[in-house]
Amino acid sequence: MNTEMKLYTISIYTENNIGLLNRVSSIFLKRHLNIESLTTSQSEIEHVNRFVIVSEMTEFQAEKVAKQLEKQIEVIRAYYHTDEETIYQETALYKVASDSLFEQRQVQNIIKESHANIVTVSREFFVIEKTGRRHETEQLYKDLKPYKLMQFVRSGRISVTKEPMNISEMLAAF
Amino acid sequence: MKAKTQTANQITEKQTEHISGAEAVIKCLLAEGVDLLYGYPGGAIMPIYDELYKYQDQLQHVLTRHEQGATHAAQGFARVTGKVGVAMATSGPGATNLVTGIADAQIDSTPMVCITGQVGKHLLGSDAFQETDIVGISTPVTKWNYQITEASEIPEIMAKAFYIARSGRPGPVLIDITKNAQFDTFDFEYEKCTSIRSYKAVPEVDENQLKEAAKLINVAKKPMIIFGQGVILGKAELEFKTFIEKTEIPSTCTILGLSALASKHPLNAGMVGMHGNYAPNILTNECDVLIAIGMRFDDRVTGNLATYAKQAKVIHFDIDPAEIGKNVKADVAVLGDVKETLAQILPFVNSNSHEHWMQEFKKLDAIEFDKVIKDELYPTKEGITMGEVIKEINAVTKGKAVIVSDVGQHQMFACRYAEFKQTKSNITSGGLGTMGFALPAAIGAKMGAPEREVIAIIGDGGYQMTIQELGTIFQTKAAVKIVVLNNEFLGMVRQWQQLFFDKRYASTEMVNPDFVTIAKGYHIEANRVTKREDLSKAIETMIACKDSYFLEVCVEKENNVFPMIPTGASVSDMRLS
Numbered sequence: 001m002n003t004e005m006k007l008y009t010i011s012i013y014t015e016n017n018i019g020l021l022n023r024v025s026s027i028f029l030k031r032h033l034n035i036e037s038l039t040t041s042q043s044e045i046e047h048v049n050r051f052v053i054v055s056e057m058t059e060f061q062a063e064k065v066a067k068q069l070e071k072q073i074e075v076i077r078a079y080y081h082t083d084e085e086t087i088y089q090e091t092a093l094y095k096v097a098s099d100s101l102f103e104q105r106q107v108q109n110i111i112k113e114s115h116a117n118i119v120t121v122s123r124e125f126f127v128i129e130k131t132g133r134r135h136e137t138e139q140l141y142k143d144l145k146p147y148k149l150m151q152f153v154r155s156g157r158i159s160v161t162k163e164p165m166n167i168s169e170m171l172a173a174f
Numbered sequence: 175m176k177a178k179t180q181t182a183n184q185i186t187e188k189q190t191e192h193i194s195g196a197e198a199v200i201k202c203l204l205a206e207g208v209d210l211l212y213g214y215p216g217g218a219i220m221p222i223y224d225e226l227y228k229y230q231d232q233l234q235h236v237l238t239r240h241e242q243g244a245t246h247a248a249q250g251f252a253r254v255t256g257k258v259g260v261a262m263a264t265s266g267p268g269a270t271n272l273v274t275g276i277a278d279a280q281i282d283s284t285p286m287v288c289i290t291g292q293v294g295k296h297l298l299g300s301d302a303f304q305e306t307d308i309v310g311i312s313t314p315v316t317k318w319n320y321q322i323t324e325a326s327e328i329p330e331i332m333a334k335a336f337y338i339a340r341s342g343r344p345g346p347v348l349i350d351i352t353k354n355a356q357f358d359t360f361d362f363e364y365e366k367c368t369s370i371r372s373y374k375a376v377p378e379v380d381e382n383q384l385k386e387a388a389k390l391i392n393v394a395k396k397p398m399i400i401f402g403q404g405v406i407l408g409k410a411e412l413e414f415k416t417f418i419e420k421t422e423i424p425s426t427c428t429i430l431g432l433s434a435l436a437s438k439h440p441l442n443a444g445m446v447g448m449h450g451n452y453a454p455n456i457l458t459n460e461c462d463v464l465i466a467i468g469m470r471f472d473d474r475v476t477g478n479l480a481t482y483a484k485q486a487k488v489i490h491f492d493i494d495p496a497e498i499g500k501n502v503k504a505d506v507a508v509l510g511d512v513k514e515t516l517a518q519i520l521p522f523v524n525s526n527s528h529e530h531w532m533q534e535f536k537k538l539d540a541i542e543f544d545k546v547i548k549d550e551l552y553p554t555k556e557g558i559t560m561g562e563v564i565k566e567i568n569a570v571t572k573g574k575a576v577i578v579s580d581v582g583q584h585q586m587f588a589c590r591y592a593e594f595k596q597t598k599s600n601i602t603s604g605g606l607g608t609m610g611f612a613l614p615a616a617i618g619a620k621m622g623a624p625e626r627e628v629i630a631i632i633g634d635g636g637y638q639m640t641i642q643e644l645g646t647i648f649q650t651k652a653a654v655k656i657v658v659l660n661n662e663f664l665g666m667v668r669q670w671q672q673l674f675f676d677k678r679y680a681s682t683e684m685v686n687p688d689f690v691t692i693a694k695g696y697h698i699e700a701n702r703v704t705k706r707e708d709l710s711k712a713i714e715t716m717i718a719c720k721d722s723y724f725l726e727v728c729v730e731k732e733n734n735v736f737p738m739i740p741t742g743a744s745v746s747d748m749r750l751s
C-alpha cells in the first residue's frame with residue numbers, strides 16, 4: 001500500500017446529530033492528523049448530512065480513517081479520494097477598501113482577469129468573490145494584497161466524485 | 175423473579191403511562207432485563223435515585239465507594255454474564271470519575287451503559303455547579319453517547335443505548351440526562367430497538383470468503399490459530415472447539431481469549447504476547463497459515479510488526495471491518511459473527527492432523543518449562559513466587575474459579591498459570607491495563623455469577639487504587655476472595671527499570687500499610703502468609719470460607735516475569751531470561 005503523503009478528501013455521509021462533529025474530528029485528532037479544511041452541509045438525501053474533510057496523509061492512513069469513521073454509529077458511509085478522483089472547489093471572499101477600486105485601475109483589471117465577481121460595493125469597501133481551485137484563490141489573494149486588502153476568507157473544499165456514489169441505495173441496504 | 179419478568183413483558187407490550195423522566199429511566203432498565211446496577215448518587219441524578227428507592231424490590235442498586243468502582247463492577251458483571259453492565263453517576267466529578275472504566279470497556283469491547291445526571295437544560299453552557307461536558311469528554315472512549323434534554327426522548331434513546339452496547343462488537347454507551355428531563359412527565363411507551371439505519375451491527379457472511387479461507391486452511395502444513403475475546407463475546411466457544419477439533423490446528427489465545435478453550439484441551443497451545451508462552455510466539459514466525467479469530471493484533475501481541483508472521487498467509491475472522499488490515503494485512507478476511515462463520519466454514523474444511531507440527535510446539539514448551547516454569551511453580555529458593563500461589567489456587571479450585579486479575583506482574587502470572595475449565599473465567603483489563611480494575615470487577619463478577627468462586631488476584635500497588643471498594647464488599651456481603659501478592663514494589667515497572675533502566679528504581683518501592691488490619695476494619699476475614707509451608711493451607715481456608723476473604727501473600731520482592739518480548743522486538747526474539 002502507498003505510503004506517500006497526499007491530500008485526501010474524506011467524504012462522510014451521516015445522520016444529522018449534535019456532537020457528531022466532535023466524534024468525527026476526534027478520529028483525526030487521535031491519529032495526529034491535521035485537518036486542512038472541513039465543510040458540512042446537507043446532502044442529496046433528506047436528513048442526511050455530508051462532511052467533506054481535506055487532510056494530508058498516506059493512502060494506508062486514509063483507508064483506516066475511513067473505516068474508523070464508518071464504524072461510528074451515526075456515520076452511514078465514509079469514502080476517501082485523491083484530488084484526481086474528485087471535482088472540487090473552494091470559495092474565497094476578499095474585502096478591499098473602495099478607494100483602491102476607484103483610484104487604481106490595476107485593481108479593476110485584476111478582478112476582470114481573475115473571473116471574480118463583485119458581491120457588494122459600499123462607500124468604504126467592496127467585496128469580491130472567487131470560486132476555484134486553491135491556487136486560483138491564492139493567486140487573487142496575492143494580486144490584491146498590495147491594494148488595501150481589509151479581509152480575506154476562504155471556505156473549506158466542497159467536492160463531488162467523478163464516480164457515481166449511490167448513497168440512497170446503500171442506505172436502503174442497511 | 176416471576177414478578178420481574180411480568181413487568182418486563184407488560185412494558186414491551188406497548189402501553190402508555192404518564193410518568194416522570196426519572197421513572198421512565200427505571201422502566202427502560204427493567205424492560206431491558208436489568209435487575210442490578212452500580213452507582214453513586216449526587217445532585218443532578220437525585221430524581222432517578224428517588225425512583226430507584228421506589229423500585230428497589232425489582233432493581234438492586236449497589237453503592238460503590240467511587241464511581242470508577244461502579245464502572246469496573248459493571249464491567250466485571252458484563253464479562254462474567256455476557257449481559258450489559260450498568261453504571262450510574264451524578265454530573266461533574268461523578269461523571270468524570272467514570273471515564274477510566276468507560277475507556278477500559280471501550281478498548282476491551284465490554285457492553286456497558288453509563289447513565290449520568292446533568293444540570294438542567296437552561297443551565298447548560300453556563301458553567302453551572304457540577305456542570306461538565308461529559309458527552310464531549312467521553313466521545314473518544316464510547317461506542318456511542320447522547321445527551322437527553324427532554325423527558326420524551328428517554329425511551330427511544332435508552333432502547334438505542336442498550337442495543338448499541340450489546341450488538342455487533344459490544345462497547346460502552348454513555349447517556350447524559352439533564353435534570354429537567356428527569357423531572358418532567360410525559361406519556362411513556364417502550365419499544366426495544368432492533369436496528370439503526372446508519373449502523374450495521376453484524377456484517378453479512380460472504381460464502382466466497384469462507385471458501386477462500388478453507389482453501390488456505392486445507393493445504394496448510396503448519397497452520398496456527400490465535401483466538402481472542404471475539405470467541406467469548408460471540409458465544410462461539412462450541413463452534414470454535416468443533417472447528418479446531420476437525421482441522422486439528424494448534425490454537426493459541428490472546429490474554430482476553432483465555433478460558434474460551436479449556437486450558438488442558440490438547441489443541442490449546444497457550445497464550446501469545448509479550449509475556450505469553452514461548453512456543454506460540456516463536457512459531458508465529460514459522461507457521462504457514464495464521465488464522466486470527468476475534469482478535470485485533472494488539473502491539474503487545476505482535477511485537478515488531480515489520481517482522482511479524484511475514485512468511486504466513488493470514489486469515490482474519492472478525493465482526494468489525496475496521497479491524498481487518500488495521501495492524502496486520504489479511505490475505506483473506508472473513509467478516510461476520512464468529513458463531514456463524516465458524517459454523518459455516520465447517521463443511522468446507524477437511525478433517526486433518528498436524529502431528530509433526532504439533533511436535534514443534536511440544537519441543538519449545540519443554541524449553542519454556544525447563545528455563546522458566548519449573549523455577550516459578552516449583553521454586554527451590556526461599557521466597558514465595560507468584561506462580562506457585564496461582565498453582566496452589568488451581569489445586570484447590572480445580573480450574574473452576576473465575577480469576578479476576580489486576581495489572582502488573584501478578585496479572586501476567588495469573589494469566590500464564592491459572593487453569594481454566596470454563597469460559598468467561600478470566601476477567602482482566604487487557605487493552606487499557608487499568609490498575610485498580612480487579613477489586614471492583616470481582617464484585618461485579620461475583621454478583622453476576624454468585625454460584626461461582628470469584629478470586630481477585632491483585633498487586634499491592636493496584637490494590638490501593640480502589641481499596642475503598644472493600645466497603646462495597648462489606649456492605650453487600652459479596653463473597654469475593656481477594657489475594658494480594660505483595661512484593662512491596664510496583665513490580666512490573668520495577669522489572670522494566672531493572673532490565674532497561676540500569677536498576678534505577680524511581681518511585682516504584684512501596685511502603686505499605688497493614689493490609690490485614692485494613693480488611694479486618696471492614697469486617698472481612700483476613701490472613702497473611704509469609705512462608706511457603708503455610709501457603710496451601712491458607713488458600714484452602716480462604717476457598718472454604720463462605721463469605722468474602724482477604725489473603726495477603728508476601729512474595730519474593732524482585733522476581734521478574736519471563737518469557738518476555740521486549741518492546742519493539744520481534745515475537746521470535748522472545749527472551750527466556
Ligand SMILES: Cc1ncc(C[n+]2csc(CCOP(=O)(O)OP(=O)(O)O)c2C)c(N)n1
Binds near residue numbers: 580
Ligand atoms: C492506573 C495505572 N497507572 C499506572 C500504570 C502503570 N503500571 C503498570 S504495572 C504497574 C505496577 C503494578 O504494581 P502492583 O500493583 O504492585 O503489581 P505487581 O506488578 O507488583 O504485581 C504500573 C505502575 C497502570 N497500568 N495503570
